[in-house]
Amino acid sequence: MNICVLGGAGFIGSHLVEELVSEGNNVTVIDDLSNGTLDNLSNIKNSIRFIKRDVSNPNYTDNLDTFDVIYYLPCWPRSLSFSNPIRDVEVNVIGMINTIRYAKKTNTKIIFSSNSGIYDTSKIPINENTKDNPTTPYDLNKLTSEKYLKLYDVPNVILRFATVYGPRQKTSDKWKPVIIEFINKLSLGEPPTILWDGKQTRDFIFIDDLVEALIKVKDNEKAVGETMILGSGTETNINQVYETVCNELDVKIEPHHGPKAKGDIRRMCYTCKKANELLNWKAETTLREGIKKIIKEEHRK
Amino acid sequence: MNICVLGGAGFIGSHLVEELVSEGNNVTVIDDLSNGTLDNLSNIKNSIRFIKRDVSNPNYTDNLDTFDVIYYLPCWPRSLSFSNPIRDVEVNVIGMINTIRYAKKTNTKIIFSSNSGIYDTSKIPINENTKDNPTTPYDLNKLTSEKYLKLYDVPNVILRFATVYGPRQKTSDKWKPVIIEFINKLSLGEPPTILWDGKQTRDFIFIDDLVEALIKVKDNEKAVGETMILGSGTETNINQVYETVCNELDVKIEPHHGPKAKGDIRRMCYTCKKANELLNWKAETTLREGIKKIIKEEHRK
Numbered sequence: 001m002n003i004c005v006l007g008g009a010g011f012i013g014s015h016l017v018e019e020l021v022s023e024g025n026n027v028t029v030i031d032d033l034s035n036g037t038l039d040n041l042s043n044i045k046n047s048i049r050f051i052k053r054d055v056s057n058p059n060y061t062d063n064l065d066t067f068d069v070i071y072y073l074p075c076w077p078r079s080l081s082f083s084n085p086i087r088d089v090e091v092n093v094i095g096m097i098n099t100i101r102y103a104k105k106t107n108t109k110i111i112f113s114s115n116s117g118i119y120d121t122s123k124i125p126i127n128e129n130t131k132d133n134p135t136t137p138y139d140l141n142k143l144t145s146e147k148y149l150k151l152y153d154v155p156n157v158i159l160r161f162a163t164v165y166g167p168r169q170k171t172s173d174k175w176k177p178v179i180i181e182f183i184n185k186l187s188l189g190e191p192p193t194i195l196w197d198g199k200q201t202r203d204f205i206f207i208d209d210l211v212e213a214l215i216k217v218k219d220n221e222k223a224v225g226e227t228m229i230l231g232s233g234t235e236t237n238i239n240q241v242y243e244t245v246c247n248e249l250d251v252k253i254e255p256h257h258g259p260k261a262k263g264d265i266r267r268m269c270y271t272c273k274k275a276n277e278l279l280n281w282k283a284e285t286t287l288r289e290g291i292k293k294i295i296k297e298e299h300r301k
Numbered sequence: 302m303n304i305c306v307l308g309g310a311g312f313i314g315s316h317l318v319e320e321l322v323s324e325g326n327n328v329t330v331i332d333d334l335s336n337g338t339l340d341n342l343s344n345i346k347n348s349i350r351f352i353k354r355d356v357s358n359p360n361y362t363d364n365l366d367t368f369d370v371i372y373y374l375p376c377w378p379r380s381l382s383f384s385n386p387i388r389d390v391e392v393n394v395i396g397m398i399n400t401i402r403y404a405k406k407t408n409t410k411i412i413f414s415s416n417s418g419i420y421d422t423s424k425i426p427i428n429e430n431t432k433d434n435p436t437t438p439y440d441l442n443k444l445t446s447e448k449y450l451k452l453y454d455v456p457n458v459i460l461r462f463a464t465v466y467g468p469r470q471k472t473s474d475k476w477k478p479v480i481i482e483f484i485n486k487l488s489l490g491e492p493p494t495i496l497w498d499g500k501q502t503r504d505f506i507f508i509d510d511l512v513e514a515l516i517k518v519k520d521n522e523k524a525v526g527e528t529m530i531l532g533s534g535t536e537t538n539i540n541q542v543y544e545t546v547c548n549e550l551d552v553k554i555e556p557h558h559g560p561k562a563k564g565d566i567r568r569m570c571y572t573c574k575k576a577n578e579l580l581n582w583k584a585e586t587t588l589r590e591g592i593k594k595i596i597k598e599e600h601r602k
Contacts, residue, residue: 058387085398085449086359089390097386097438137398140452144445148386151438 001218002065004028006055006099007073008048009036011169012113012161015211016071021047023215028065030055035077040168055095061102069218072099072112072145077174081138092141093148100152109155109224111217115142116160116203116229116270124235127271128227135263146227157223159214162231162270165290166207167297178238179204182245183294191253196260198239201267203231206290209283216279223278231270232283241287248291302519303366305329307356307400308374309349310337312470313414313462316512317372322348324516329366331356336378341469356396362403370519373400373413373446378475382439393442394449401453410456410525412518416443417461417504417530417571425536428572429528436564447528458524460515463532463571466591467508468598479539480505483546484595492554497561499540502568504532507591510584517580524579532571533584542588549592 003020007013008029013036020027021044029041032054041048053060055074076084076091096112103110119126120133134140149156165179185192213230217223242255276282285293304321308314309330314337321328322345330342333355342349354361356375377385377392397413404411420427421434435441450457466480486493514531518524543556577583586594 085402086395089395089398093394094387094390097390101386134448135452137449137452140445140448144441147435147441148438151436151441 001068002026002028003218004030004064004067004070005073006030006071006095007036007075008071009033009038009040009050010073011036011040011166012164012207012210013071013073014040014168015166015207016073016214017041017048018044019211019215028067030060031074035174055098056090058098060098064102066106067108069109069111070099070103071214072096072110075113076138078115078117078136078138079174079176081136081141085137088137088141092138093144096145096148100148100154103154104152107155109157109218110149111157111214112145112149112159114146114158114160114227115139116162116231118143118160121265121268124267125233125269125271126229128229128274155224157217157225158227159217160227160229161210162203162205162229163268164205164207164210165294167294169207178202179241179245179291179294182242183249183291183298186245186249186251186253187295189251189253191256192242193256193258194238194242195258196264198242199237200264201235201237201269203234203268203270204236204241204287204290205230205232205283206285206293209285213275213279213281216281220279226274226278228275228278229270229272230275230283231272233270233272234287235267235269236287244288244291248288248295302326302369303329304370304372304519305331305365305368306372306374307331307396308337308376309372310334310339310341310351311374312337312341312467313465313508313511314372314374315341315469316467316508317374317515318342318349319345320512320516329368331361332375336475356399357391359399361399365403367407368409370410370412371400371404372515373397373411376414376443377439379416379418379437379439380475380477382437382442386438389438389442393439394445397446397449401449401455404455405453408456410458410519411450412458412515413446413450413460415447415459415461415528416440417463417532419444419461422566422569425568426534426570426572427530429530429575456525458518458526459528460518461528461530462511463504463506463530464569465506465508465511466595468595470508479503480542480546480592480595483543484550484592484599487546487550487552487554488596490552490554492557493543494557494559495539495543496559497565499543500538501565502536502538502570504535504569504571505537505542505588505591506531506533506584507586507594509594510586514576514580514582517582521580527575527579529576529579530571530573531576531584532573534571534573535588536568536570537588545589545592549589549596
C-alpha cells in the first residue's frame with residue numbers, strides 16, 4: 001500500500017513506520033522535526049521517502065503523491081497547550097483540516113491518533129460510551145479534530161490512545177513520560193521524583209502493542225467510522241512502576257517526593273473490548289516486559 | 302461601564318453599540334470591517350472609540366484599554382465555513398482564544414454570541430438541555446469557543462441566538478437572511494425565491510428584543526457561567542414570512558420556487574424559559590411588527 005505517516009519521525013510514528021516498511025508498504029513520512037528527529041528513522045532511512053513539512057501550513061499537501069492511508073500523528077504537547085493554545089489549534093486542528101481536505105479530494109482513509117484523556121475521568125474503567133469532558137486545550141482540540149473527520153465525512157478511524165511507553169521515547173521540558181523518566185534517572189543512579197503519593201494510576205500500553213493495532217486498523221473495513229480506545233486494560237500505580245524499574249535495573253534508590261501535579265487525576269483504566277473485538281487484538285506486553293525491552297534496547301543496564 | 306464590542310460594526314453589533322451609548326457607557330468598537338461597515342455606526346461615530354483590527358491577530362489586544370465587559374460578536378459566515386474552514390477557525394476560535402487570554406489577564410467578563418444551530422435539531426422545541434450536534438465547521442467552532450471559555454474559567458455568559466432579523470441587515474453572496482431578501486426583492490417589485498416548499502420553520506427574533514437581552518446580561522450576576530438561548534419561542538414558516546412581507550408592502554407578487562437548500566432543516570423552535578427567568582426578559586416583537594419596523598426604517602414602501 002501507499003501510506004503517508006504524518007508525524008512519522010516521532011516516538012510513536014517512527015515505530016509505526018518501521019513496521020509498515022517491514023510489511024513492504026511504500027511509506028512517505030512527513031514531519032516538521034519540531035519534536036521528532038531523523039535519528040528515529042535512521043534504521044530505515046533508505047526505505048522511505050521523507051519530506052520536512054509542517055501540517056499546519058495549508059500548502060503542505062502541494063505536489064504530494066496520493067495514498068491509500070494517511071496516519072495523523074502530529075501533535076502539540078499537552079503540557080504546553082495552556083501556555084500556547086494558538087499553536088495547539090494550528091497543529092491539532094488546522095493541520096487536521098488541511099489533511100481532511102486533501103483526503104477528501106484523493107479519497108484517502110485517515111487513521112487519527114486521538115487521546116483517551118478526552119473522556120470524563122470521574123468513573124473508571126472508561127469505555128467508548130463514556131462521555132467526553134476535555135479539560136485542556138490539547139484534549140479539546142483533539143476532540144474538535146475528531147468532529148471535523150465526521151463533518152467532512154472522509155473515511156476515518158479514530159484511535160484514542162492510553163498512556164503509551166517504549167524505547168525511543170524521550171523526556172524533555174515539554175514531555176515527561178513517567179516510565180522513561182524513572183529509567184533515565186535510576187540508570188544514572190539519580191533519585192527520580194514521585195509526585196503526589198504515587199498511588200495515582202494509569203493504563204500503560206507498550207509501543208509494540210499499540211503499533212500492532214495501528215497496523216491492523218489500516219486493512220480493517222469494519223473499523224472505518226469507528227472510535228476505539230487502545231490501552232492495556234490494566235491499572236498500574238506510579239509506585240508499582242517505580243518498583244518495577246528498580247527491580248529491572250537492579251538498583252535500590254529512595255525516590256524524592258513532590259506535590260500533586262496540577263490537574264492530575266487519581267485513577268485511570270480503560271476497557272478495550274471494542275478494539276479487542278473489531279481488530280482481533282489485545283495488548284499482551286506486561287509492564288515488566290515492556291520496561292525490560294526499553295532497558296535492553298537502550299543499553300541502560 | 303467601560304465596554305468593548307468586538308464585531309461592533311456589524312448588523313447586530315451596531316444596534317448593540319447604539320444602545321450601550323444611549324445608556325451612557327464608554328464604548329470601544331473593534332472590527333476588521335470585513336463584513337461590518339462604518340456606515341452602521343454613522344449615527345454615533347462621535348460617541349465611541351473605533352479601532353480597526355482583526356481579532357484573529359494575536360496582537361489585536363496590544364495597547365488596549367481594560368474593560369468591564371467584552372462582547373464577542375465577530376464571526377465568519379456559516380455559509381462559507383465548509384469552503385474556508387481555516388478562516389472559520391481563525392475568526393471563530395483563534396479570535397476567541399486571543400480574547401480569553403486578554404480577559405483572563407484583565408479580569409473581564411466575556412459575553413459570547415454563540416449559535417443555536419449547534420443543537421441537535423431532530424426534536425423541537427429545543428432548550429438548553431438539548432444535546433449538541435454541530436453539522437457545519439461554523440457550529441463546531443462556535444461550540445469549541447464555548448468550551449474554551451469554560452477551560453480558561455473567565456467570567457462568561459454564552460448566548461445562543463435564534464434567527465435574528467432587523468433593519469441594517471444585508472443580503473450578500475455570503476449571507477442571505479430570508480426576511481431581508483424578501484423585503485428587498487418585493488419592494489423592487491421582483492419575485493423572490495422560496496426554497497423547498499416554504500413549510501420549513503424558523504424561530505425569528507427581532508434585533509431590538511435581542512439587544513434588550515444583551516444589555517440586560519451585562520449587569521446580571523446570576524447569568525455568569527450560564528448558557529442561554531435567545532429566541533422568540535414562536536415557530537413561523539417561510540410561506541408565512543412571505544405573506545406577511547407582501548401584506549406589509551402592499552404588493553401581490555407570485556414567488557419563484559427553488560429546491561431544498563443543502564442541509565436545510567424542517568422545523569425550528571426554541572424554549573427561551575431560561576433567559577425569560579434569569580434576565581426577566583421576553584422577546585415581545587411579533588413578526589409583523591418587526592417587518593413593519595424594517596420597512597419603515599429603510600423607507601422601502
